Amino acid sequence: MIGPGNYVALSVILFVIGGVGVLIRRNAIIIFMCVELMLNAVNLAFVAFARLHGNLDGQVIAFFVMVVAAAEVVVGLAILTSLFRSRRSASVDDANLLKY
Amino acid sequence: MNHGMVLAAGAGAETQTLAFWILAVVAVAGALGMVLARRAVHCAVLLAGVMLSLAILYLLLGAPFLAFVQVIVYTGAVLMLFLFVLMIVGVSSRDAIVETIKGQWLWTGVAAIGLLVLLALTIGHAAIGPAASSGTAYSTGNLQGIARLIFTTYVFPFEVTSALLITAALGAMVLAHRERITPKPTQRELARRRLTAGQPTPLPGPGTYARHNAADMPALLPDGSPSKLSVSPVISGRGFELQPGESGAPLPEIAPGEVLPPDSDGSAPRQDEHEGAR
Secondary structure, eight states, X not given: OOOHHHHHHHHHXXXXXXXXXHXXXXXXXXXXXXXXXXXXXXXXHHHHHHHHHTSSHHHHHHHHHHHHHHHHHHHHHHHHHHHHHHHSOOBTXXXXXXXX | OOHHHXXXXXXXXXXXXXXXXXXXXXXXXXXHHHHHOSBHHHHHHHHHHHHHHHHHHHHHTTOHHHHHHIIIIIIIIIHHHHHHHHHHXXXXXXXXXXXXXXXXXXXXXXXXXXXXXXXXXXXXXXXXXXXXXXXXXXXXXXXXXXXXXXXXXTHHHHHHHHHHHHHHHHXXXXXXXXXXXSOOOOHHHHXXXXXXXXOOSOOOOTTTTSSOOXXXXXXXXXXXXXXXXXXXXXXXXXXXXXXXXXXSSOOOOOOTTOOOOTTTTSOGGGHHHHHHXX
């Protein structure tokens, strides 16, 4: 029988995969996508815990997470386009102006 | 009766188990493919697959409202925004998976395994039981229940969310705005620039006087040489540009004043393409 525990385990696996992607990829857009994957994994955990407790609070929190993620994507992609406009690259290794 | 109730309550336990395992495998495979895919567009498509399977998992968990919000907001809006920016930033930019920092992959693996073990131990220790029995919140009253919570208990976070959305929209406009550093050219200046540039007429269209008029076929000048100006730099820059003799039979010699009959070009297999080109 599939209980909320299985969903939480799936959410953990997706979260770790997203974290690995954030650490190993260098294209900033793909890093953003991996962050979105981590947010989705957390949403799945919220909905599973809401099902576990039999109330709807977790679903409302997941809804708020979606709204915040949408706002974050808008601002983040605007930063990326302005960065690409000035440096002609979307790689995070090229944005090292403060390094030297 | 809404869709989520049909899926969650109408499906038997075996169906739910089967659906969960199929969707879990699809989601994990899509996530792994997204992390490992070379091109950013492939990453976006795989992420769309992961998000859609998560939406169906929400249906199975009795959250039909969130399932549809997931499809509309995430798969519909957020991923389309990602694809928009990908098209601006450059579709063909490949992200070579090369280790740039020494030991990065090793420590990434250590961190990933550590995080996985930590979370698995914590959650395994928590002994999550079966789902609690619930009232109408998980059958017909899902949408009403969420609306009641949002507009009573969570009304202040909801209002703060609207402020956040307005701030994000303004921030995106400010960040994506480009300041004009040269004055806007007037119509007189534009006309003068055009006449002094050496090409006062519009650029030739592709395929003019050539054997077919696809966009990758350069136009032929009156002396038979291809015109570089007629093919879009997007096509020629990626090496897709054809050469005049490349797509069909060699050009026949035409005497001045001679009119070719319609079937005399000697390329029977390409007849349908000629028809389509007209």
